[in-house]
Amino acid sequence: MIGEPAPKASASRQTSLFGNSAQSTVRYQEHLGAFKFAQIFAMTIAMTLNDQPTTTLDLELTTLSPLDLLPEEEPPLPDPDEMLLLLNSAVIFERMQAARAFCELEDPRSIPRLIELLSDECPLVRVSVAYALGRNKSEQAIAPLINQLNQDWNGYVRKGIVWALGTCRAKSGLQPLISALKYDITAVRLWAASALGQLGDLQAIAPLTEALSEDPMSAVRGNCAWSLGKLVGQMRCELDFQEEIYHDAVDALINALIDDDLSVQTDARTALRKLGDPRALKVLDRIEMDQGYCEF
Numbered sequence: 411m412i413g414e415p416a417p418k419a420s421a422s423r424q425t426s427l428f429g430n431s432a433q434s435t436v437r438y439q440e441h442l443g444a445f446k447f448a449q450i451f452a453m454t455i456a457m458t459l460n461d462q463p464t465t466t467l468d469l470e471l472t473t474l475s476p477l478d479l480l481p482e483e484e485p486p487l488p489d490p491d492e493m494l495l496l497l498n499s500a501v502i503f504e505r506m507q508a509a510r511a512f513c514e515l516e517d518p519r520s521i522p523r524l525i526e527l528l529s530d531e532c533p534l535v536r537v538s539v540a541y542a543l544g545r546n547k548s549e550q551a552i553a554p555l556i557n558q559l560n561q562d563w564n565g566y567v568r569k570g571i572v573w574a575l576g577t578c579r580a581k582s583g584l585q586p587l588i589s590a591l592k593y594d595i596t597a598v599r600l601w602a603a604s605a606l607g608q609l610g611d612l613q614a615i616a617p618l619t620e621a622l623s624e625d626p627m628s629a630v631r632g633n634c635a636w637s638l639g640k641l642v643g644q645m646r647c648e649l650d651f652q653e654e655i656y657h658d659a660v661d662a663l664i665n666a667l668i669d670d671d672l673s674v675q676t677d678a679r680t681a682l683r684k685l686g687d688p689r690a691l692k693v694l695d696r697i698e699m700d701q702g703y704c705e706f
Contacts, residue, residue: 490517497523502532509538513545521548528554533564540570544577552580559586565595572598576605584609588617591630599630607637612645615655619662622678628671635666635674639681660690667697 488511496508497520509527512520524546527539536558543551552575559571572590575583587609590602603621606614615638622634638659663685666678679698682690 487511487514490515490520494519494523497527502535505530506532506535506538509535509542512542513538516546518546518548521546521551525551525554528558533562533567536562536564536567537570540567540574544570544574547578552578552582555580556583556586559590565597568594568598569601572601572605576601576608579608579610581609581611584611584613588614591617591621596627596630599625599627600633603630603633603637607633607640610641610644612641612648612655615641615645615659619655619659622662622666628669628674631666631669631671632674632677635663635677635681638663639677639684642681643684660685660687664690664693667694 490511493508493511493515494517496504496511499505499508505527509524512524520542524539524542527535528543530536530539540555540558543555555571555574555578559568559575562568562571568590572587575587583605587602587605590598591606592599594602599621603618606618618634618638618641622631622638625631625634642656642659660682663678663682666674667682669675669678679694682694
């Protein structure tokens, strides 16, 4: 974060750099910022080894406020025509770099070749292609993405494909994403939980409810809570509030308020507030009063 200009170093703070006052050193580090502190610390150590005294002027000359630093210019985007050519390169690294470029560039001309590269021999190329197809959305890429999800041995590739299916809001990806949420590795389940929340399909509510209650990884449970809040909130008009699927989802979110992981509790609390279910709000208010919780 951009802070205030660094204060002048007093004699006591200069001394703390060499003394045993760890607390003073930490306070000084907070004022100057970690990078500048390390730079000054290295300079003062070098001066000490050379028997040169460190003066306040020395510190002031090397200490710049973050406000004095010019913002870095964003690098220009790659040339799409050049990247299209590199997608056909015989060099693995060049194909990977080109696929990564289309994670930022949107160009429909890239889609046919990106689909072909989903089966590239190198997993680094395949994972880059998966994210690129999430950026360059196309209905013709959905079936190849699902096919590769079902057969790719690399978890990072499957994770990228799951992200792409969610970003594309691919309705045909519902069952593969549900399967990934149930049976895949943690990183893939994590993204599958989020992707299901983006599909806007009522059939995703039941598996998300089950995973929120049973998944051993807190990060996955937290994403399930987020997705349930999003899905149930969006699908109110299609949901009968007397339906079992609705009550099961709300019950799972209420139970998540006492999850062992605080982040899951927070996600569940946010989801329930968003839903506005009267029964859930009463439970939520009672728990928060018992815990002395208040929102600022």
